[in-house]
Amino acid sequence: MDIFTAGRDFVRRDARVLERRLFASVFEGADPQGVVDALRGFQNADGGFGQGLEPDKRCPDSLPLDVEVAFDTMLAAGARDEDMIRRAVDWLDSVATPDGAVPLCGPAVEGYPRAEHITEWTYQPGINPTAGLVGRLHKLGVEHPWRDRAAAWCATELAAGFPEDAHGLHEALEFLEHTADADFDRVREWLPKLQHYRGDAADPSYGVTPLHLAPTPDSFWRPLFTDAQLEAHLDRLVEDQQDDGGWAITWEPPGPAATLEYRGIVTVGALRTLKAYNRL
Numbered sequence: 112m113d114i115f116t117a118g119r120d121f122v123r124r125d126a127r128v129l130e131r132r133l134f135a136s137v138f139e140g141a142d143p144q145g146v147v148d149a150l151r152g153f154q155n156a157d158g159g160f161g162q163g164l165e166p167d168k169r170c171p172d173s174l175p176l177d178v179e180v181a182f183d184t185m186l187a188a189g190a191r192d193e194d195m196i197r198r199a200v201d202w203l204d205s206v207a208t209p210d211g212a213v214p215l216c217g218p219a220v221e222g223y224p225r226a227e228h229i230t231e232w233t234y235q236p237g238i239n240p241t242a243g244l245v246g247r248l249h250k251l252g253v254e255h256p257w258r259d260r261a262a263a264w265c266a267t268e269l270a271a272g273f274p275e276d277a278h279g280l281h282e283a284l285e286f287l288e289h290t291a292d293a294d295f296d297r298v299r300e301w302l303p304k305l306q307h308y309r310g311d312a313a314d315p316s317y318g319v320t321p322l323h324l325a326p327t328p329d330s331f332w333r334p335l336f337t338d339a340q341l342e343a344h345l346d347r348l349v350e351d352q353q354d355d356g357g358w359a360i361t362w363e364p365p366g367p368a369a370t371l372e373y374r375g376i377v378t379v380g381a382l383r384t385l386k387a388y389n390r391l
Contacts, residue, residue, distance in 0.1 A: 137379070159172075159202035167229055168224070172219040182251060203257055214240075220233075280308075310340070
């Protein structure tokens, strides 16, 4: 069975409704409105997103991490719902620091099953996820007072120094591509110093790879990498497809359902990247 068919069958069999509708939108021409409809079940009355949209915590409360996943999903589908987005940004505004920064999660997660890495560090407002949220709002074409306030905070933080973790830099790059401060040489020099950056395609460990930073050939940060680097990671992505058609994850979610949910997310993501680079 070919890569695409095996991946499609995994999504149809084991992914949740949201990823099935995203797959149908991206690969089968389905109306992207179906993705928005699926996201509604994760949006709370306060406007934020929760209900385990990001599967590593089973917390129903609204969290900035879940808002980011909602924005990512809409962008992937080419879908948008003005009211849905506006309510979510109003919620971000309501929980942000006076400067506009937000954390990934909050103490509400402690009452629910969660992955071991979802601890107190995720309660601290930071570049991850503030910068990534601002960048995604730029991509969605959404203006908002919170976006402007948070962008000013991010610019000040990043002028003082880049994050030391690859996830943080990934978020920073989402923001920097919409500013005048996109310094490729500075980023290229910083990448090897990062924790959790996996530049070597032969390294099987958990980490952020060049394909996360340049998931399509026309990605803004594509010039950071050589053709050989990207080809090696694309080869690795193909090799990493599992016998059941899906892609595995390299961390421990809080349970079997969350594991399958996350495998659905990364499988659709892998297929999207392989399609973008003409590998399907």
